[in-house]
Amino acid sequence: MSAALTDGPARASWALTGLMRGVLPVLSVLMAIIAIWYGASMMMNRAWTLDQMQRQNIDMTPIEIIAAAMTQERPVLPAPHQVAAEIWNTTIGEPIMRERRGQMQGNPRNLIFHAYHTLWPTILGFAIGGFLGVLLAVGIVHSRAMDMSVMPWAIASQTIPILAIAPIIVVVVSNLPALNAAVDQGWISDDTKLLVPKALISSYLSFFPVVVGMVAGLRSPQASDLDLMRTYSASRSQTFWKLRLPAAVPFLFTSLKVSIAAALVGTIVAELPTGARFGLGARLLTGSYYGQTIQIWSALFMAAICAAALVMILGALERVVLKRMGARA
Amino acid sequence: MVQPATALDAATPGPVIAARNLDLTFATNDGPVHALRDVNLTIDKGEFVSFIGPSGCGKTTLLRVIAALEHPTGGTITVNGMTPDAARIQRAYGYVFQAAGLYPWRSIEKNIKLPLEIMGFDRAEQDRRVRDVLALVDLEGFGKKFPWQLSGGMQQRASIARALAFDADILLMDEPFGALDEIVRDHLNEQLLTLWARTGKTIGFVTHSIPEAVYLSTKIVVMSPRPGRITDIIESDLPRARPLDIRDTPEFLAIAHRVREGLRAGHAYED
Numbered sequence A: 001m002s003a004a005l006t007d008g009p010a011r012a013s014w015a016l017t018g019l020m021r022g023v024l025p026v027l028s029v030l031m032a033i034i035a036i037w038y039g040a041s042m043m044m045n046r047a048w049t050l051d052q053m054q055r056q057n058i059d060m061t062p063i064e065i066i067a068a069a070m071t072q073e074r075p076v077l078p079a080p081h082q083v084a085a086e087i088w089n090t091t092i093g094e095p096i097m098r099e100r101r102g103q104m105q106g107n108p109r110n111l112i113f114h115a116y117h118t119l120w121p122t123i124l125g126f127a128i129g130g131f132l133g134v135l136l137a138v139g140i141v142h143s144r145a146m147d148m149s150v151m152p153w154a155i156a157s158q159t160i161p162i163l164a165i166a167p168i169i170v171v172v173v174s175n176l177p178a179l180n181a182a183v184d185q186g187w188i189s190d191d192t193k194l195l196v197p198k199a200l201i202s203s204y205l206s207f208f209p210v211v212v213g214m215v216a217g218l219r220s221p222q223a224s225d226l227d228l229m230r231t232y233s234a235s236r237s238q239t240f241w242k243l244r245l246p247a248a249v250p251f252l253f254t255s256l257k258v259s260i261a262a263a264l265v266g267t268i269v270a271e272l273p274t275g276a277r278f279g280l281g282a283r284l285l286t287g288s289y290y291g292q293t294i295q296i297w298s299a300l301f302m303a304a305i306c307a308a309a310l311v312m313i314l315g316a317l318e319r320v321v322l323k324r325m326g327a328r329a
Numbered sequence B: 001m002v003q004p005a006t007a008l009d010a011a012t013p014g015p016v017i018a019a020r021n022l023d024l025t026f027a028t029n030d031g032p033v034h035a036l037r038d039v040n041l042t043i044d045k046g047e048f049v050s051f052i053g054p055s056g057c058g059k060t061t062l063l064r065v066i067a068a069l070e071h072p073t074g075g076t077i078t079v080n081g082m083t084p085d086a087a088r089i090q091r092a093y094g095y096v097f098q099a100a101g102l103y104p105w106r107s108i109e110k111n112i113k114l115p116l117e118i119m120g121f122d123r124a125e126q127d128r129r130v131r132d133v134l135a136l137v138d139l140e141g142f143g144k145k146f147p148w149q150l151s152g153g154m155q156q157r158a159s160i161a162r163a164l165a166f167d168a169d170i171l172l173m174d175e176p177f178g179a180l181d182e183i184v185r186d187h188l189n190e191q192l193l194t195l196w197a198r199t200g201k202t203i204g205f206v207t208h209s210i211p212e213a214v215y216l217s218t219k220i221v222v223m224s225p226r227p228g229r230i231t232d233i234i235e236s237d238l239p240r241a242r243p244l245d246i247r248d249t250p251e252f253l254a255i256a257h258r259v260r261e262g263l264r265a266g267h268a269y270e271d
Helices: A003-056 A062-069 A080-091 A111-142 A144-159 A162-174 A177-184 A190-218 A223-231 A236-271 A280-289 A293-324 B004-008 B059-066 B084-089 B108-119 B123-136 B152-164 B182-199 B210-216 B244-248 B250-267
Strands: A097-100 A103-106 B017-028 B031-043 B048-052 B074-079 B093-096 B170-174 B202-207 B219-224 B229-235
Touching (some): A080 A111, A080 A293, A111 A144, A111 A190, A162 A190, A190 A236, A223 A236, A223 B093, A280 A293, B048 B210, B074 B084, B123 B182, B152 B170, B152 B182, B202 B210, B210 B250
Parallel strands (some): B048 B219, B170 B202
Antiparallel strands (some): B219 B229
C-alpha cells in the first residue's frame, strides 16, 4: 500500500479522533447536566401540576403531567428549554433600542441591554481594581512597612460582606459633591453617575486577587536572578522593570482572570440592594419580586456567559503576550 | 601544613585581586558558620585561577566576596586596587553563575543586551557588542532564539557571552559547567581556553572537578571546609596552549596528583 493512498483517510480519521477526544468528554458532561436538570425540574414542578389537576378536577396521563410540569409559567425550577427560549426571546427576539418619548433608548425588555449595563461597571471596576492591585503589590514588595501594614487590611477588606456595605457605598458615592457638581456641569450624564458606585464595589472585590498574585509574581525571581542584577550594580527600578515585572506577568494574568470574574459578581451584587433599574442584578431582582423564575435563570446564564467571555478574552490576551515573551507554544 | 601566604610574597606590581587575612562568618540560627578563615591570595592580570575543594569549603563564597555579593567580616580584599564594591560599580567583572540564568522572556540577543541596557550603552553599540560576543562563543545565528530553544551547553555559552558583553577585565565563573555532561564540558573547556587566549582576561573559576581545574588553570587554589580555608596554591607550569590530550601527559598527572593530595590534607582536619 502506498503512503499517498493511506495518508488522506488516516489523517482524516486522526483528526476525527482528536476532535472526539476533545469534544466527547465536554459533550457527555453537558448531556449529564442537562439530564439531571430535566430530572430535578420534573420532580420539583410536578407538585404544582398535580395540585392544579386536583383543584380543577381533571385527569391527566403521566405523559401529560410531565409535559405540563415542563411548561409552567412560573416553575420552581425551569426546564433547560424554557431558559433557552427565554434567553432567545429576550436577546434576538427583542430590539435592543426602542423609541420612548420621542427618542431612542435602550430597551429594558432586552437582556443584552441589561448585560451592557452590568458589563461597563464591571470593566471599569476591573480596571480600577487591577491598577490598584498592581500598585499595592509593588508597594508591598518594595517597602517592608507596607508589607506589614497593607496586607492585613487587604485581607480584612475581603471578609466584610459586600452585600452589607454596598448600600452604604451607593449612598455615599451618590451624594459626593464632586460627582454631583460634575453632573450639574454636564461633564457626565446621570447614567454615568449611576455607574460609579457599581464600578467602585466591583473594584473592591477585584483588587484583592491581583494584589495576592502580583506580590507572589514580583517575588518569584530566584536569588541568582537577583544576584545577576547586583553584579551589574542595577538600581532598584532597573531590577523592577527588567526582572521583577516580566517575571510577574504569568502570575498577573492568572490573578486577572480570577479578578474579572470577581468584578462581575461585585457589580451584580451592587445592583441587588440598591434598587437598580438596569443591569443583570436588577433583572434578577425584578425576577424574584414577581416570581419569574425563568427570567432569573436566564439572567444567571447571561451573567455566566459574560464571565466566560471576559475570562476568555483575558486568556487570549495572555496567550499573545506570553508568546511574545518567549513561552513555549 | 602548607603556608599559602608565602606564595604571595613575590609582590607583582598591582595585582588584580589581593586578599589578606580574609575572614567571613555567617550568623545562622545554629550559631556562627565560618565560611572563610584567614584567606591570603593574589591574582595577577591575565591569570586563570581555579578554586577547587569539596562542598562547603567556601570557594563560591570567596568568588562572591570578590564580586561584592558577600562582604567579609575580617581582613582586606582589593579588586583592581579598590574595594570590591567600588570595583563592581566600575564594571570590573562579569559573573557567570552555575545555572545559565538566562531570563526566559528575553531572546538570547536580549539577554546579552541586559547588562548593556542597564549600563546605558546606546543601541548601535549594543547591537555591535551582541554580534561580537555571539561570535566569540560560537553562537552566531542564535540571537533571536529563546533560551529554552537552546541546549544546556549553548545556554551556558550564551550566559558567558552575556558576562563578556560589557568587556570587563575579570571573568568570575561559579561552576559554570557543573550541570553539563562530560563531553559537552570538554568541548566548552577547550572553547573557554581559546576565548581566554584571545581576550587576555583574568579568570576566576570555581569547580570541583580536578581534571577541569588542572586543564584550565595557570594557578589552582585548593580549599577545604569547616572552616573554609586555602590549603594549597599550585602554580601550573603547563604550556598555555593546551590540547585536550594534554591530560594524559605525566606533567598534567603530577599536578592533578598534587591537587588530590591537597584535598586529602584538607580532609585530615575532620574528625
